[in-house]
Amino acid sequence: MxxxxxxxxxxxxxxxxxxxxxxxxxxxxxxxxxxxxxxxxxxxxxxxxxxxxxxxxxxxxxxxxxxxxxxxxxxxxxxxxxxxxxxxxxxxxxxxxxxxxxxxxxxxxxxxxxxxxxxxxxxxxxxxxxxxxFKRPYENQLGPYVRDEVRAAGKRIDGAAAELLGYLVGNNLQELVSQIEKLCIYCGKKEQITIEDVKAIVSDTKVESVFEFTDALGSKDLPKALRLLTTLLQDGEAPLKVLGGVARHYRQLWQVRELMDRKVPSSELAKAAGINPYFLKKVTDQARNYQVGELKLVFKRMLELDQAFKSGGIEDALFERFVIDTCRK
The missing domain is CATH 3.40.50.300 (P-loop containing nucleotide triphosphate hydrolases)
Incomplete structure (x- = not known):
């Protein structure tokens, strides 16, 4: 059943x-x-x-x-x-x-x-x-899940706002539902939840910093990526959780990079990659920073980093080295 x-x-x-x-x-x-x-x-x-x-x-x-x-x-x-x-x-x-x-x-x-x-x-x-x-939803299922939860609460949410919330929070459903409840309270009598509402509620949480950190990595902005990583770790964010956000982001970049290499038209990229059009330009801009071979190497380094964390490695120094290698141009 x-x-x-x-x-x-x-x-x-x-x-x-x-x-x-x-x-x-x-x-x-x-x-x-x-x-x-x-x-x-x-x-x-x-x-x-x-x-x-x-x-x-x-x-x-x-x-x-x-x-x-x-x-x-x-x-x-x-x-x-x-x-x-x-x-x-x-x-x-x-x-x-x-x-x-x-x-x-x-x-x-x-x-x-x-x-x-x-x-x-x-x-x-x-x-x-x-x-x-009951399976944990895949990342591309979070938007529909958010819309269903918001509808059950008696409100509606913009498609891009639902995708943004899912992207920021990830597939921890307990946290996701908690953020949806905050959004509904924040919006009061307003029936439609927008991107601005999502940013207003989630911007003060650690997931927003993870979101900015992955963007800095994807853009190969080394100074910003190192600064955000230091802030995240000093604030007590678990390195494995941050690495999970990085892996999610780079899976998306790899998918878009391959579609671009196959000459898929820009008008079809969002649908083919399962990305909300609101985020498409940012993702494609970052995907241009990498060739598929580089992305394979990034995932190899992520696996090594994951294994090092689980075996008790010095997390801050290892993560900093990963950032430096990933942002190398």
Whole structure:
């Protein structure tokens, strides 16, 4: 079951007895769990009709017993197992019997980040229940995601403003939703959110500095890039997070550079690269600073830098050397 199918079914009251909600994006998984809980359990009766367990701590018999218990003053009981992918083998063995014949008055929810689908318990669960995987959106999906979130909040957002917000914040959905909430509050009764509104809200955050830093790198402006890097690191920004922003930016530059080398007309570049036209001139100007061979070398250096950070290298000095090499003309 796809996430959109899950949302539609829950909205229509089509509830299954077994759900596995999992994926690499914890915000979306948590939101899906909340959606089910809000639909199924009256807040006033949660003490009676909601049981919460943790897969790495619980025993199969206590989950089994809770799932078999009839709801009180309600039509349905919810049994939630967080960290469901960590259920011990003994617990999985006990619960195999339950998933073959689940109680019609209980919804059993397993919440997990990763699941080993090769194990019999999860393989059988997939056959009998609903599996919903929540993936972290790709960068080119952030604009549509922002527009959907803003629409759900009762407002509209310019296409370029949605792309800018996604670009500045990245695919950390918790942070992205937080910024959308700030935008809606900032705009008050105004229905349309613009680029100016996004800049006004995000400009004071660290992501704006990362945005400026990647632009300085792409432009091969060494003094500005070093100055911004120093500021970011002194302000406590994690070097790996900054490197992630750099990698995102250079993937875009590489894509545009290849399209330009293939003589794709300027009028078609934005669509072909999946870039909002608002940003196209800046990206193409920076892409002209590099040949594809140079970009390959930049990515090789980024990989080396990533490995050095993870092995405990001296981050500031290594990052400065990377900036100097990248900005070399």
């Amino acid at each position: 796809k996430p959109e199918e899950f949302n539609r079914a829950v909205d229509q009251g089509e509830i299954a007895p077994l759900y596995l909600l999992y994926g690499e994006e914890p915000y979306l998984v948590e939101r899906a769990v909340k959606k089910l809980m809000d639909r199924l359990v009256d807040p006033g009766f949660r003490d009676f009709n909601l049981n919460v367990f943790y897969g790495n701590e619980c025993k199969g018999d206590e989950v089994f017993s809770a799932a078999q218990t009839l709801p009180m003053f309600a039509d349905r009981r919810v049994v939630l197992v967080k960290k469901g992918g960590d259920l011990p083998a003994a617990a999985q063995e006990i619960l195999l019997g339950y998933i073959q014949d689940p109680s019609p008055s209980t919804t059993l929810i397993l919440q997990a980040e990763k699941v080993d689908g090769r194990k019999k318990f999860f393989a059988d669960f997939k056959k009998k229940g609903e599996w919903v995987e």
